[in-house]
Amino acid sequence: MNKHQSPAKATSAPALHLAGRPKLRVLGTAISLLEELRIRAQDDLGIEVTFDNNDFLTTQYKAAREPETYDIYDQCFHNLDIVWHWRAIQPIDTKRIALWDEINDLTKTGHIGPNPRLGLGDVPARKLYVQPNLALGDTPSRFISMLPTTHNFDSFAYRTDLVDNAVAMHSWGALFDERWAGRVALVDEPAIGIFDAALAAQAAGLMSFDDIGNMSIAEIDRLIDLLEERKKAGFFRGFWQTAEDAARLMMAGDTAVQSMWSPGIGILNSKGVPVEQAIPAEGYRAWHGGLCLSKNLSGRLLDVAYDYLNWWLSGWPGAVVARQGYYISTPQRSRQFMAPSEWDYWYEGLTAAEDLPGPDGLTRIKAGSIRSGGSYWQRANCIAVWNTTMDEHNYLVRRWMQLVGR
Structure with missing residues (x-):
């Protein structure tokens, strides 16, 4: 698969099979609400996507108190408590996430590799799984609070x-x-x-x-x-x-x-x-973002929302956020959509073999540059606090x- 192919085949059945053209409303911040992603999601899924881009506090308030104004809440694990407390979002069924098994262990267990250092604060794993009493915890279950994506x-x-x-x-x-x-x-x-x-x-x-x-x-x-x-x-x-x-x-x-x-x-x-x-x-200081489902979603639009969640893990979106300097929870899927020089710089911590683009296609990294901190796996094992x-x-x-x- 080359980096220009559509990733839609890696997801569940896209929304295009539904009658009409559904509209999906995504609430979030500038961290991941990029125009390049919105346009590509529309093209790949055959839907309309609108972004409601706000600062952190406004986004969190709207997510908790106005769930009727959005379908997807795109935010970070540390913003979950208030939104979950107000029951503004609904559990995500991992059986409907095609690549759930490919999501790495940073969110599932709190660390990657043998290093047990979890970091202090809101370790994502401790808020990932929905427990039988609807509390959030790190005991694995079928349902999760947020689909782990950018971090x-x-x-x-x-x-x-x-x-x-x-x-x-x-x-x-x-x-x-x-x-x-x-x-x-x-x-x-x-x-x-x-x-x-x-x-x-x-x-x-x-x-x-x-x-x-x-x-x-x-x-x-x-x-x-x-x-x-x-x-x-x-x-x-x-x-x-x-x-x-x-x-x-x-x-x-x-x-x-x-x-x-x-x-x-x-x-x-x-x-x-x-x-x-x-x-x-x-x-x-680490952070981990992801996608949540509004409590008001059901039926046809809920199917569309799951298509969007699956699309985010399928490869191309992760390549885009890599060019921001961010990581994705399914990195090997995104590797297929990145030039070898991009993967080497962003994930392996190696010298940039050539000029590298940002999400907008303009040069962001000059040839010969080295990303500080080493590889993704080295950096992920040096977390002080989330x-x-x-x-x-x-x-x-x-x-x-x-x-x-x-």
């Missing part, structure tokens, strides 16, 4: 031409290093930015946590107070919400060190900005909003 292992980035000591970039503590005062930025998303800050504060010896994946109110207060003190002193250049905003800060030279996602690094690479993603000794909705999430959100001024 990654994040840290922070630094401008190699502005940072005079790359050795100092081997720890999250760099985000609190006084040498970069006035040139540091954090991601503005409570359930994400708080962990970049916590890992930095702990690595810098400024505070410790009983459980960094589930902080107490006292720990949240102490950490936010620490951030507020530094913000008032001008330590932080800003707080960003999108990968594009993050890239602009670093491109302009406003920041030397900051939270960064892979698409932002790709943008900077394409512009020739000398940037590296750090490989923190403490481990990565993005998490903590027990005190509502309190955290209120304090975070005060911090960033919104």
